[in-house]
Amino acid sequence: MTHTRIDINDIPKPDKTVRIEGTGRQALEQGRTRLLIAGSVFALAFCVIAARVVDVSVFDRGAEPNLAQESSNLAHKTGRADIVDRNGMLLATTLSVPSLYADPKSVMDPVEAADKLRTVLPELEREDLLAKLASDKRFIWIKRNLTPRQQYDINRLGVPGLYFQKESKRIYPQGRLTAHIIGRAGFDDIGLSGIEKSHDSLLRDGSEPLRLSIDLRVQHILREELQTQIDAFDGIGAAGIVLDTDTSEIVAMVSLPDFDPNRRDQISDDALFNRASLGVYEMGSTFKIFNTAMALDYGTTSLSGGYDASKPIRIARFTISDYHAKNRWLSVPEIFMYSSNVGSVKMALDVGGERQRAFMEKLGFLKASAIELPERGFPMAPSPWRPINTMTISFGHGIAVSPVHLANGVAAMVNGGIHRPATLLRRASDELLVGERIIKEETSAAVRRLLRLVVENGTGRNASAEGYLVGGKTGTAEKPGQGGAYRRKALLSSFVGVFPVTAPRYVVLAMVDEPKGNKSSFGYATGGWVAAPAVKRIVERAAPLLNVAPVDEDAPEIRRALMVKIPEPKGNKALASF
Amino acid sequence: MVRRSTALWLLLATCAGITLFLVKHEVQEREDRLNALHSEILDNQEAIQVLKAEWSYLNRPERLERLIREFSEERPADRLQRATLDMLPQPLNSDGEAPLTEAAHIGGIVLPMARPVTVGAPQ
Incomplete structure (x- = not known):
């Protein structure tokens, strides 16, 4: 492979240098300056953008919350600890239960909606329900504290204008059996009687279940x-x-x-x-x-x-x-x-x-x-x-x-x-x-x-x-x-x-x-x-x-x-x- | 020479930049996935809580008793039929007739063995 070397002397010198004098030269100088200024402005803008890109993609910013850290606490908090018997059987627990409400404005056909709803919740009065769905409020409770199954069924009805709101509710699966011992908690989960009252603050702070000496079977x-x-x-x-x-x-x-x-x-x-x-x-x-x-x-x-x-x-x-x-x-x-x-x-x-x-x-x-x-x-x-x-x-x-x-x-x-x-x-x-x-x-x-x-x-x-x-x-x-x-x-x-x-x-x-x-x-x-x-x-x-x-x-x-x-x-x- | 090393560094820097960018993206994706998993876990825990309550409700002693009456034989176990292991007669050992206790073969005669105590036959 042979290199052809080009000597600087081989390049023919321009025969003539064009010189522009006077106003022509001035205009050219001006154009060059403008080009330089515009070029540097653009260069600067690109630098800023580049810096910003690096900043956004590489560095963590406080303005962007780290979601993973926010929900890293995996303990399921219900707001009130469970109460169990000596064998661990649940006596009181807090569930978040759905409540049904309607936005009557977006209910299209109140009669049809009411009839459909009553297939899932037959205990609701038809007249009452009709009046509620036909009213011109934006929010009206239909039924509080539904079971998960009822919620599913209502969702399946596909009636527009019905929505759910999650509420926490204290549930006593054993009902009457331990009524006087456990007592009860009222609205807002405040203990009113029994263990619910005497251990109110403990139940509210703790997530560990409170174990009683009661044996449900003997009870x-x-x-x-x-x-x-x-x-x-x-x-x-x-x-x-x-x-x-x-x-x-x-x-x-x-x-x-x-x-x-x-x-x-x-x-x-x-x-x-x-x-x-x-x-x-x-x-x-x-x-x-x-x-x-x-x-x-x-x-x-x-x-x-x-x-x-x-x-x-x-x-x-x-x-x-x-x-x-x-x-x-x-x-x-x-x-x-x-x-x-x-x-x-x-x-x-x-x-x-x-x-x-x-x-x-x-x-x-x-x-x-x-x-x-x-x-x-x-x-x-x-x-x-x-x-x-x-x-x-x-x-x-x-x-x-x-x-x-x-x-x-x-x-x-x-x-x-x-x-x-x-x-x-x-x-x-x-x-x-x-x-x-x-x-x-x-x-x-x-x-x-x-x-x-x-x-x-x-x-x-x-x-x-x-x-x-x-x-x-x-x-x-x-x-x-x-x-x-x-x-x-x-x-x-x-x-x-x-x-x-x-x-x-x-x-x-x-x-x-x-x-x-x-x-x-x-x-x-x-x-x-x-x-x-x-x-x-x-x-x-x-x-x-x-x-x-x-x-x-x-x-x-x-x-x-x-x-x-x-x-x-x-x-x-x-x-x-x- | 100077130019070649500059180019190399430039290349390296570009590679590092691209890698950093990709890793960053990967991390973000995984964080999203983690968040999704976390909320799924919380949902599941809530569902478990509901199931626990239902389990406790279904295990009401009164209901279990009713189900037993409905689905098992009509003869409830007699409390006097209970026995402990040491109330049972002594077993023979594997290779032959010799009982485990010495007292049981005095003079080569197998003596009657301990029987469960009877607590009076129920009427």
């Missing part, structure tokens, strides 16, 4: 059996509690009549009232559990002791007599078994009013219970504590406590003597249980044997759920009427049971308000006839769920553990193995 059993008793004995209400004796967790708590928290408009005041925690009642004979435990623990009497219950006690204008009168000397186990008021009064008088008051105070019967509800009843206790009060309190009159108090107190009597405040929240399995000792271990064992005696041979026979060793005490209190006089016909029949009595796991309390006797109960409306059968069925149905295995009630070791010596009046003691 259902309790509610159903109480309802059965109300229907059978024509009661005006009922309350029931199932409580873990060791942890004092409330596994089930029911108050009837109840309400459906999903239907805000149909709630009556009577249904809202929580009989289990807010109502305080004179509990009647179930208090003899505490009276006997107190006397045994202070040592003023023993299981082999006894009192003369042959004559009613007269004090001031009152007469204290026995319902199941035996009219003879009764041993302590017999006083408990036959629920003798006279014997109980004498037992309490031996202990004395001051010590009785201290005992009640230790049990928490003089202050509101500890459960996590705003509806907590304050007990009614006498002040000053007169001897007549000591006498009536021994058999459960003259002091009014809530069913939660009672169940919690009984748990302390049978679990070895330790009182732990009742709770509605699930305790962590490693939580250190703090409690206060109220009675001695031996006293608690004696109370357990006495409770079994009542179910085997006394007033609580109807509560005997075979295989589960139920022990318990009946209670039948007359309700005070207007003016303070007791009404013989208005009763509060209750039964508080524990099972299995050899090593109690659960306390079951059933209480029916103003039951009326019927044929099946031979006209009786007492605790033994009204509440005890309910407890029996509750134990039978709930025990397998609570993992309590049935045992052979006649096994010798169980017989021996529950044996109670009943002293004979004459002094020669008979061995009784009830």
Whole structure:
């Protein structure tokens, strides 16, 4: 390959240089300057554009929000945390639900639109709907809170002028079942009662579900059996509690009549009232559990002791007599078994009013219970504590406590003597249980044997759920009427049971308000006839769920553990193995 | 020489610029996709919440009880039919008749084994 070099000298020089002089030259110079200025302006503009392109495409600008970062928080916030039962079943949740509204201006044919809509929402009145769709407003609610399916169906109708607005709504999938425990939240998701109110701020801030100690299955059993008793004995209400004796967790708590928290408009005041925690009642004979435990623990009497219950006690204008009168000397186990008021009064008088008051105070019967509800009843206790009060309190009159108090107190009597405040929240399995000792271990064992005696041979026979060793005490209190006089016909029949009595796991309390006797109960409306059968069925149905295995009630070791010596009046003691 | 290296640098710079531009675009596209996924996840979570509520509603004990009554045999399980493992008779081991416990073959006789406790036959 050869290069042809061109020498600078080879280029022929122009023969002539054209020189333009004068005005011609001036014009040319001017043109060149203009070209230069225009060129540099364009160059500058291109530079600016280039810089801007780099700026826009390469550098991040604050004016352009980074969307990915904005929604990187993936936690689904509903505005209010869920509430679940001890097994994680949903009790309350917040959903964002669509509500249907119309813009009547863009509804083309109101009649057709109304007819189409009514195929999906047949509950809407045709006239009403027509009037709404034909009005000349720009916004009108058709129906609030639709289900997703309804929304889908309405969208499929393809009616113009119908729109959806998302709203958050508190839903209670279990409806009535946990109504009094969960309570309800009103508009704007503000807690109005129950856990919804007491844990309002926690629920509003948190996204973790709140776990309760309630077991939905036991709750259902309790509610159903109480309802059965109300229907059978024509009661005006009922309350029931199932409580873990060791942890004092409330596994089930029911108050009837109840309400459906999903239907805000149909709630009556009577249904809202929580009989289990807010109502305080004179509990009647179930208090003899505490009276006997107190006397045994202070040592003023023993299981082999006894009192003369042959004559009613007269004090001031009152007469204290026995319902199941035996009219003879009764041993302590017999006083408990036959629920003798006279014997109980004498037992309490031996202990004395001051010590009785201290005992009640230790049990928490003089202050509101500890459960996590705003509806907590304050007990009614006498002040000053007169001897007549000591006498009536021994058999459960003259002091009014809530069913939660009672169940919690009984748990302390049978679990070895330790009182732990009742709770509605699930305790962590490693939580250190703090409690206060109220009675001695031996006293608690004696109370357990006495409770079994009542179910085997006394007033609580109807509560005997075979295989589960139920022990318990009946209670039948007359309700005070207007003016303070007791009404013989208005009763509060209750039964508080524990099972299995050899090593109690659960306390079951059933209480029916103003039951009326019927044929099946031979006209009786007492605790033994009204509440005890309910407890029996509750134990039978709930025990397998609570993992309590049935045992052979006649096994010798169980017989021996529950044996109670009943002293004979004459002094020669008979061995009784009830 | 100077000219050639200048051209090379220019080429490199152009390549880098183009790559940067493409990467930038890719990132933007992926961010859009991420946003779409995020909103989809939120939608799904909302749907899951609805399904959870429905699940809880369908699991009402009262409804389950009704369904059991409707669709299972009419004989409810007797609570006394429950047994634990140690209530069962001891099994034989795999190679023969010898029971697992020593007490069971004193003198070569197989003794009656522990039977489930009976808690009284229901009427």
